[in-house]
Amino acid sequence: MIASTAINEQIVEELYAEALLLADEARSAFDLHDTQDPALAANEVRIAMSIEGLRTTTRVMNSLAWLLNQRAFFSGELSREQLKKHGSLGEERPSDPRNMALLPLKVRSLVRDTERLHSRVARLDSEQRSREPANDDPVGSLQGRIADAFDAG
Secondary structure, three states, X not given: OOOOOOOOHHHHHXXXXXXXXXXXXXXXXXXXXXXXOHHHOOHHHHHHHHHHHHHHHHHHHHHHHHHHHHHHHHOOOOOHHHHHHHOOOOOOOOOOHHHHHHOOHHHHHHHHHXXXXXXXXXXXXXXXXXXXXXXXXXXXXXXXXXXXXXXXX
């Protein structure tokens, strides 16, 4: 296990807090109901906002779901096997550069922040899955140690 990249409760809690903040910002940024901003009035811009808003909120919700599963594991509500079976991260759907060019700078920045968050969570997910050796299975581990003991003798 690599200590510098090992997933721990503190990392999960910090990312969870960031994801909650980004979710709230995304909700506000992509709410077009009460907007008086003339830059958002064009249909092309509204469509871009809708598409990227859906991608952004999906990205954040996938990250939050993964982080919630990690929190449940750390608190003992999920076993390692349950986490392995149900704790995978949803697939990333990157933003469309054509849509991004139409969005206000502040919204583009928010989208990029959510992409960075998802990327960090994806890296943790990948590391976690790659560190799940066969010796996580206690029986398999014991069998391996017994086999090693008899082969060495």
